[in-house]
Amino acid sequence: MNSSFESLIEQYPLPIAEQLRHWAARYASRIAVVDAKGSLTYSALDAQVDELAAGLSSLGLRSGSM
Known part of the structure; x- marks a missing residue:
């Protein structure tokens, strides 16, 4: 494994x-x-990640399914 x-x-x-x-x-x-469009706080990033996870879950994707 790479050090x-x-x-x-x-x-x-x-x-x-x-x-x-x-x-x-x-x-x-x-x-x-x-990025070029702006910035996100840790709180906002966490909320967007939760939103993305919920969307993927609604499509039937689960942990380990890829």
Whole structure:
């Protein structure tokens, strides 16, 4: 396994969704993502991820189905 990847796993042992929820709780009003159209706070990013997950779930996609 790539040592850079292993380092990331050690640094962030939680699944990405859980890690994002942790960051959203801790840094809700801080900027998480910036692009040419604007920025999102951790709280807003977490809400959009939840919305996307609900949409995928409504289409029948479940964890491990891909």
